[in-house]
Amino acid sequence: MTAVPALVVEDLAVEFRTRSGTVRALERVSFAVPKGETLAIVGESGSGKSVTAYAVMGILDPAGRITSGRAMLGGLDLLAASADQVAAVRGREIAMIFQNPRTALNPIRTVGQQIADVLIRHANVPRREAPGRAVELLRDVGITDPARRAKAYPFEMSGGMCQRVMIAIALAAKPSVLIADEPTTGLDVTTQAVIMDLIGDLARDIGMATIFITHDLALAAQRADRIVVMHAGHVVENATTAELFARPRHPYTAELIAATPDAAASLAALASIPGSLPDLRRLDLPPCRYAERCPRRLGDCDAALPAAPAIPEHVVACWNPLS
Amino acid sequence: MTALVATMRHARYVVSENPVTGLSFGLFLLIVLAALFGPFLVPHDPLASNTTMALQPPSAQFWFGTDQLGRDIFSRVVVATRLDFGIAVASVVLVFCMGGLAGVAAGFFGGWTDRIVGRIADTIMAFPLFVLAMGIVAALGNTVQNIVIATAIVNFPLYARVARAEANVRREAGFVEAARLSGNGEWRILVFQILPNVIPILVVQMSLTMGYAILNAAGLSFIGLGVRPPTPEWGIMVAEGAAFIVSGEWWIAFFPGLALMIAVFCFNLLGDGLRDIVDPRRRT
Amino acid sequence: MPTLILKRLVMTIPSLIGVVIVTFLLTRALPGDPAAYFAGPAASTEAIEQIRKSLGLDQPLPVQFVDYVQALVRGDLGTSLTTGQPVAAEIAARLPASAELTLLGLLVSMAIAVPLGILAATRPGSMIDHACRIVTTAGVSLPVFFTGLILVYVFYYLLGWAPAPLGRLGIFDSPPPTITGFYLIDSLLAGDGTTFMASLKQLALPALTLGIFALAPIARMTRASMLAVLSSDFVRTARACGLASYTVVVTYAFRNAMLPVITTLGMVFSFLLGANVLVEKVFAWPGIGSFAVEALIASDFAPVQGFVLTMAVLYVALNLAIDLLYGLIDPRARMDA
Numbered sequence: 017m018t019a020v021p022a023l024v025v026e027d028l029a030v031e032f033r034t035r036s037g038t039v040r041a042l043e044r045v046s047f048a049v050p051k052g053e054t055l056a057i058v059g060e061s062g063s064g065k066s067v068t069a070y071a072v073m074g075i076l077d078p079a080g081r082i083t084s085g086r087a088m089l090g091g092l093d094l095l096a097a098s099a100d101q102v103a104a105v106r107g108r109e110i111a112m113i114f115q116n117p118r119t120a121l122n123p124i125r126t127v128g129q130q131i132a133d134v135l136i137r138h139a140n141v142p143r144r145e146a147p148g149r150a151v152e153l154l155r156d157v158g159i160t161d162p163a164r165r166a167k168a169y170p171f172e173m174s175g176g177m178c179q180r181v182m183i184a185i186a187l188a189a190k191p192s193v194l195i196a197d198e199p200t201t202g203l204d205v206t207t208q209a210v211i212m213d214l215i216g217d218l219a220r221d222i223g224m225a226t227i228f229i230t231h232d233l234a235l236a237a238q239r240a241d242r243i244v245v246m247h248a249g250h251v252v253e254n255a256t257t258a259e260l261f262a263r264p265r266h267p268y269t270a271e272l273i274a275a276t277p278d279a280a281a282s283l284a285a286l287a288s289i290p291g292s293l294p295d296l297r298r299l300d301l302p303p304c305r306y307a308e309r310c311p312r313r314l315g316d317c318d319a320a321l322p323a324a325p326a327i328p329e330h331v332v333a334c335w336n337p338l339s
Numbered sequence: 340m341t342a343l344v345a346t347m348r349h350a351r352y353v354v355s356e357n358p359v360t361g362l363s364f365g366l367f368l369l370i371v372l373a374a375l376f377g378p379f380l381v382p383h384d385p386l387a388s389n390t391t392m393a394l395q396p397p398s399a400q401f402w403f404g405t406d407q408l409g410r411d412i413f414s415r416v417v418v419a420t421r422l423d424f425g426i427a428v429a430s431v432v433l434v435f436c437m438g439g440l441a442g443v444a445a446g447f448f449g450g451w452t453d454r455i456v457g458r459i460a461d462t463i464m465a466f467p468l469f470v471l472a473m474g475i476v477a478a479l480g481n482t483v484q485n486i487v488i489a490t491a492i493v494n495f496p497l498y499a500r501v502a503r504a505e506a507n508v509r510r511e512a513g514f515v516e517a518a519r520l521s522g523n524g525e526w527r528i529l530v531f532q533i534l535p536n537v538i539p540i541l542v543v544q545m546s547l548t549m550g551y552a553i554l555n556a557a558g559l560s561f562i563g564l565g566v567r568p569p570t571p572e573w574g575i576m577v578a579e580g581a582a583f584i585v586s587g588e589w590w591i592a593f594f595p596g597l598a599l600m601i602a603v604f605c606f607n608l609l610g611d612g613l614r615d616i617v618d619p620r621r622r623t
Numbered sequence: 624m625p626t627l628i629l630k631r632l633v634m635t636i637p638s639l640i641g642v643v644i645v646t647f648l649l650t651r652a653l654p655g656d657p658a659a660y661f662a663g664p665a666a667s668t669e670a671i672e673q674i675r676k677s678l679g680l681d682q683p684l685p686v687q688f689v690d691y692v693q694a695l696v697r698g699d700l701g702t703s704l705t706t707g708q709p710v711a712a713e714i715a716a717r718l719p720a721s722a723e724l725t726l727l728g729l730l731v732s733m734a735i736a737v738p739l740g741i742l743a744a745t746r747p748g749s750m751i752d753h754a755c756r757i758v759t760t761a762g763v764s765l766p767v768f769f770t771g772l773i774l775v776y777v778f779y780y781l782l783g784w785a786p787a788p789l790g791r792l793g794i795f796d797s798p799p800p801t802i803t804g805f806y807l808i809d810s811l812l813a814g815d816g817t818t819f820m821a822s823l824k825q826l827a828l829p830a831l832t833l834g835i836f837a838l839a840p841i842a843r844m845t846r847a848s849m850l851a852v853l854s855s856d857f858v859r860t861a862r863a864c865g866l867a868s869y870t871v872v873v874t875y876a877f878r879n880a881m882l883p884v885i886t887t888l889g890m891v892f893s894f895l896l897g898a899n900v901l902v903e904k905v906f907a908w909p910g911i912g913s914f915a916v917e918a919l920i921a922s923d924f925a926p927v928q929g930f931v932l933t934m935a936v937l938y939v940a941l942n943l944a945i946d947l948l949y950g951l952i953d954p955r956a957r958m959d960a
Contacts, residue, residue, distance in 0.1 A: 075862050077854070078747070106865030114863075119856040122875050124882075124953050133874070134864045169954045185864060462641030466935045469897025471645075474931035477919055478649040554766055558901055561768050562916045577769060581905060584772050585787060587780050596769035604764035 021048040021088075022225035023072070023110070023193045028085030028095075030064075030071050030249075037297035041067050042249045044321070045085070049242075051192065054219070054226040056240030056257075058233050058272070062293050064249040065229045069195045071095070073112055074102040089193065108138040111186035113215075115198035117178035121170040127181045128154070128166030131188055138189035153184040157214060176207035180214065187218055194219060195227045200235075212239055233276045237261060245269050248293045248305035250321070254331040265330070265337035267312045304333070312336045346616065360612030366605040373420040383411035385418040385571045394588050404590035406579065408569075412590060415571035416598045422572050423602065426483065427552040430490035431545045437491065438498025439541050445499065446506030447529050456503065460496035468493040472555060476564045486565035490555045494548050501544050505537045539617045547610035550603040557599050573599040627950045627957055635939050642935040647691050650928055651684065663704045664922045700932065701925035703918065710929035714911050718933070719804025720791055721910030725899050727807075727826055728833025729891070736838045737884070740845025744853060744880075745872065755846055762839025767898040771832040771905035778828060785828050786821075788906040796821045829906040836898050837891050841884065848883040852876045878952060885949050892941045896934050 030042040042064045049055040057065045070076045072087045072094055087094040089110055094102055114120040122130055131153055132146035141149050147166065154162035157180040170178050179199060186194060196215060200208035216239065219226045230236050236243050236257070243260050245253040245268065253266040264270040271289045291309035294301060302308065307317045316335040378385075383401075389409035397404040403412035445456035463471065475489035509515055509532075518532050557574030559565050566572040568579070573595040580592025658675035659666070666674070675681055678701075679690045694700075700710035743755035771788075778785040786793055791806055799809040799818050806822035852858060853876050861875045900912035907913070911930055918926035950956040 073863050075859055103862075103865045103868070106863060108865060112863040114856065114860060116856060120860045122857045122861070122879070123955065124879060125875070133861075133866055133870060137864075137866055137870070171955050172958070182860070185860075458637075458641070461638065462645060464893075465638040465642050465939055466645070466931070467893045467896035467938050469894070469900065470931055470934040472897075473900065473915065473919065474646070474649050474927060477924065477927045481919075481922075550764065557766060558768065558897070561766075561901060562904055563920050574766075574768075577766070577772065578904075581768075581772055584776050585780060587776075589776050589780075592769070592772050593776075596766060596772065599766050600764055600769060603766070604761065607760065607764055 020051055022051045022090075023227070024048040024086070024088045025068070025072060026086045026088075028068065028071060028087065029083045030067055030076065031081050031083055032077070032079050033081065034079065034297070037299075039296045040249065040301070041080070041296060042071065045246075045249070045251050047244045047251060047254055049193070049225045049227055051225050052220070052223045053241045054216070054228055054239055055242050055244060056228045056230060056236035057244045057246060058230060058236045059246035060293060061231060062248075063246040065231075065246055066197055067249075068246070069112065069197050069227070069229055073106060073110065073195065074099070107134055107186075107191070108189045109191050110193040110195070111189070111191040112195040112197065113179070113182045113186045113199050115201040116175075117182045117199075117202075118170055118173075118175050120182060121178055123170055126167050126169055127173070127178075131166075131181070131185050134185050134188040150184075153188055154181070157181070157184045157187075157218075158210075159184075174207075175203050176211065179203060179207075179211050183211075183214060183218065187222070187224075190222045191224060193225045193227065195229070197229045198231070199228075233272055245272065249296060250305055250333060251331070252306060252333050255329070259330055263338075265332040265339075266306075266334050267310050267336075267338065268306050270338055304335075312338075359608055360615070363605045363608035363612060366601065367609055370420060370424060370602055370605065373417050374424040375421075377417040377420050381411075381414035381417050383414040385410065385415040386569055394583070394591075396588075397590055403594040404588075406576075406591045407583065410569075412576075412594050415576060416573070416594050419571040419573050419576065419595065420598070420602075422483075422566070422570065423553055423557065423574075423599070426487055426490070426556040427549050427606075430487045430494070430552045430556070431549055433487060434491035434494045434498050434548075435541055435545055438495045439502045439537065441495075442499035442502025442504075443506040443529065443533055443537055446503035447510055447533055448525075449507075449510075453503070456499055460499050463493065464496050466493075469555060469558060472559060473562070473564070476559060481564055483565050486556050486559050489559070490552050493555065494552065497548065498541060498544055502537050502541060505540050506533050509533055509536055543610065543614045543617050546606060546613045549610065550606035553599065553603055553606065573602075624950065624957060628947060631943055631946045631950075635943050638939050638942075639936070642932065642939065643692065643695065644688075646928055646932045646935070647688055649931070650924065651680070651687055651691075663924075695932075700929035703926045704923045705918065705921050710926050713914060713926065714929055714933050717909060717911045717914050720908060721899055721903065721912060723805040723807065724826065724829055724902070724908060724910060725833065725895055727830040728899075728902075729837060729895060731830050731834030732837035732841055732891075735834065736841035737845050739838075740842045740884075741849050741872075741877065741880075743842075743846045744849035747850070752846075755842055759839045759843040759846075762835065762842075765835065767832060767836045768901040768905050770835050771829065771902055774828050774832055775905070786824050788828065790907050790909055791825055792818070792821055793825070829902050829908060832902050832905070833895060833898055837895055840887055840891050840894070844884050844887040845880065849876060849880040852880040855879075882949065882953055885945055885952070888945050889942050892938060892945075896938060 025048070026046045028042055028045040029040075032039040032041055045064070045068055047055065047057075057068065059065050067076070067080070071080070071082055074094060076082070082095055085095055089105065092101065092105060094105070094110075097105075121127065128147055128150045131150035135141040135146045135149050136143055139149070151162045151166045154165055159165050159177060159180055165173070165177075170181070173181070182199075194215070199215065200211055203211060212235070215226065218224075228236065228240055233243075240257055242254070242256050244251055245260075245266065247268050253260065253264070253269045255265075260269065261273065264273055268289075275289055289309065294305055294308060302318055303321045304310070304317045307313050310317070314336045322333055322335060387410065389405075392401075392405050392409040393407055395401050395405040395409075401411050401413065403416060406412055406415075441456045441459075445453040472489040472493050475492060476485050479485040479488065515528055515532050518528050523531075556565070557572075557577075560572050560574035561578045563578070566575050568575060576595035577592045577599070580588070580590075580595070583589075583591050658671045658678065658680050662671045662674045679687055682690070698711050700714070702708070703710050703713060706713065739751070739755050739758065743749075743752040746752055775785070775788050779787060792798060796818055799806060799813045799815055802809050802812055807819060807826070810816075810818040810822060857879075858871060858876050861871045866875070899910070900916060902908065903910045903912035904916055911933060915927050915930035918924070918930070
């Protein structure tokens, strides 16, 4: 890890206030992504992957509250900055693409206009030139007949094409960090690969750091340089992809790998992880939120979570890791 | 039994969560009491005129003042509750039967029944509802009974649609299939399996439309349809007081109008509250 | 867009047929003697018989229906017993007064309700949100004639700001030359500021009454749909793109949120056209509503029937306009056509 980090997240904690109690959605979440690299955040649904991204982007639901942490983008702490400062950086320095691209685009505005909106706001493109630049961007993301497509509405396009449009919007201002939240969910398998290739290629072109959020460990293994494994709002393990697969140290990571179809020798060997995510509203949550599902639980597990060093090579939040 | 207990518990939760709903339950009881016992409780004869006491402002003797004929407005407002409430209840019960049955039949049988009921509902909806009600009362004859019928007819599409939707989703439901397989005829299924499931939703609909029914009836009598003077009724009392507003005798129109407003407000809140109890999913 | 217009026009045909059948049935197929209705309460037996003949009521029902439709096509709505004038001419002369009042009422309520709903949705839990909730709950409970009378009492009797509630102009004002029939527009076209102000003063209270009446459903719908849109995926995208909050709220959220509000306008118009009758009675407004009320009291049926038909046709036309407006904003509706 010699490269300069593009984004560093440290000790992030997020709560949601609901009718039925406070959900402690994230605790002590830390990771960093260097320029030009791809970091995957992997976990089951409900593990806090998307909440992490939303917190960093400053687009949390109004019920959500960031209770601690820093998110350093260059010299700016996104979590401490004013709303205007963050809005000026979003889309310019740090961009995001979402799952379900068809609903993520404004249904009654042409895709060309939607790209132009971002260009005018962030890329210092004059209003008159924006539509033309939008067409160029559509061509860059591999849309055929971009001039005609720019005048189309999202409902007239396929999901894959909408995701290309999303990518064009996100990369319009050539940001230094891209967060891709399950960008291939809802797309068919061949389109998935194409979209992932496209994101990879474009990221390489502008030397951008990519944070790739997925529940699919196999996909993360193919695309990411480093993988952060999340469970119930905690980062349980953080290692380079090769290291993680060669020597998983957290019991949960090991179970995840065993449960990945690619890793299993046959369907019979495909393991499922016992138990489910704990209810994060509980007041008696154990320090390690995996403890109640863990086959390697020790007495220490109920005392505290091991302190994680800031940005080392291989982090594991476990008192009794696999060796 | 356990279902009833659960409903009661949920009802208590809704009332405690939302004191406004509790207030509206209280108001509702007051209205029902006034409708049942009003004529026996009022201090003055609502029809007795006394020209020496005409146009008196509210006082200890006449709480809401007197009108141009010296009649006690408080007594008239209280006594009118029975007629206004009665018209609203009658019209809502009538449309509950007409719209409920037509809608359930449309949703359950589909086909032509569905098309005919749908067409009737669409045609009614093509009119501004109050205007249609005016036309119906004018054509059927200027009586209270016809106000009830007109109010029921303009509400018909609402009930028919709700009932149709509810019956339609249940047409192929497991318990209906089970009843069918055990040899029950379609009509039997309709009456014993579908109707009981649709009725709670329609009851909520009834309380939601009670307010509108009262407003509609009072509007019709305000323009001189249905109720005839000197019968005490809120709409016609406001109409009688309207002429005195410009000369400053505000109380003649104000109190019956206020009673009308409170009744409608109460029914609207009650409807919302009842919907929360019957259908917790739709809570906002 | 032309195909959309054509398609919507075709879709109104069943409604219009339904409206014509219902208005026909209201007069002919009901219990009682329609000839007696049309002849009025004071008519003699011979007069009733004569009316029966002249209206073709002695013919079989289908023949009567054909006659009725033919008369409608000619623009013949019968003759008013009380004034002796053709109903169609009376309605045409009075329609602008009603239209001006209703449209201004709608304008007033939109001008208040839409910003209120948006502010409430963008600041949940704030004072303005609570204000919006009170307005929407209390607003639907207000009998429109009662609101009108209270406004008259406060602004005419107590404060003396408004003129007497007696029609479109004061006794000493003369109406502007008729171009559109809307006094506000006609007086402006004639460059007559005095008449403009006079008619505006007369319009203010009845329009406000109607505005308050329509406030609740519009504000409620604006708030609800704005809340839904603000939590939608594409607004999240717009915010993640760092678009200025004005762009997010107005260009992205507001335009989408207006779609359900426009749909609600159909229902609002149904209520407004009905409320219009009551407001016209309160303010002695010489529109078609008070025309119908006068005829109702006199048991003069032809004007009532003409009024119901006119209102229904107007309502169908308004719904058509709403559909087209929707299509103008939403490209998906255009594509369906």
